[in-house]
Amino acid sequence: MIKVNQLTIERTGRAIISDFSTEIPSASITAIIGPNGSGKSTLLAAIAGDLAPISGEIKIDGVNPYSLAANELAHLRAMSLQNQPFLMGFTVRQVIEFAGPADQVMTDLELSHLAERQVTNLSGGEAQRVAIAQALAQMKTNQCSTLLLDEPLSAQDTESRNRIIELLKKLAKAGATIVVVVHSSEEKISWADKVLKQSL
């Protein structure tokens, strides 16, 4: 369960999110949608503990993420970025193992055949799946209850997209709180249990 209470976040002096409140239930998938610049990724980053709010508060399972050190926070939530930069030639397996055991998540996300390939040599969709796999490995290893994904489907073909959605549904059914940022024009969000619409 994530509670957001009267949250205001500014970036470079401009309020991106203003006095925003919501509740995100556990054991469910919540999609955040909205046009570019509406603050979808900002809201997700705030929940992840990346951005400190100007006012208001966020609680994940009753804990304020800003009160925790980085290593403690890594046991509360796992997150993958929209455009994960891969600068160094670690293999897919190595990058996932930074978070936890890789074999199962590589199977789940159809990455097993790429296990020994350098992450600098992946396509956009493959790199996106590696970032998701890393977050899933962290979730399993650290037993995080919350999974935050920033536009995880944007570079995926239909088959991979369906596979990821089914995986998320399975995790939600097992009790995870999943928040996914989705570009609103991208698709129908029928797979989400709750939709949060951000506007400009």
Add this chain to the structure above:
Amino acid sequence: MKKLLPWFTIAAVVLSTLSALMVGAAQVDNFWSALFNPSSNEILWQIRIPRVSATLIVGAALGIAGLMAQGACNNALAEPAILGTSAGASLGAVIGILFGVVQVGSLGAILFGVIGALLATALVFRLAALRGNLSSFSLIIIGIAVSATLTALVGLLSVMVTRADARSISFWSFGSFALVTKENLIGIAITTAIGSALAWKIAPALDRISLGDATAFHLGVDVKRSRYLALVALSILAGGAVSTIGTIAFLGLAAPHIARFIYGPTHRFLVLQSALIGSLILIIADTLARTITSPNELPIGLITSLLGAPVLIALVTVKNSVWKVQ
């Protein structure tokens, strides 16, 4: 075959070390018996062994220092000479020596060098972050500017004060092992051991920082603290080396890149391999520097550049996927 690669580096270092001990302006008779009998040959035991030991230690120190610079900045161009660390160490040591507080190569000079290195590196980072995020561009440009300024100050101080023990601008700019003594070894061994241990400790965090600050934080890394510790390790390693033998440019850039191209990007492994390759390059360079124009010596910094640059260019050209160019 891949598993044997590290042993090739070790074998190359051992062979280069033995060659360096054998060759020089004077002949060492009965080399092998002299090597195992400390009182038998003065040239070997009083001059060559301290000098060769110093090249091994300094090479390792600068190799790991470069790795820490590149890892902390997540930037392929970072190295002690570019981030102002080497120039800060030179200035710190020169100030200590010129004010008569310490002597070249002493533990005091090393302390002044490490403090100078820390202050200069901190200054570069503080200036680069003035406009918000720490960008690679501002870090490198400001690092080059601060290095140039501090090097100029070292030059001015060296020229203005004509003390014999202050060393020349050539020494501080290009480095030299000609005046290294047994006593000097203790100081650089201490700083290299401390800096290496710190580098080893934070290496796993640098692996994760290579994925970007945000992802490293998501994985549980205290990015600010890890980066700060890497810069402290860099300053201790480079400060100790530069305050004793002067600036040897390029080694800190080349050694970790060569290690990364051969062995991959895992930082804990690279701490060992950057040290070995740094030692290997420096021992070959020093042997050439003192034998090509024997009995005169060439500045070692010139040889390291001539040796390291082609290797680096070849590796980047042949295999460029270890560090993705953005």
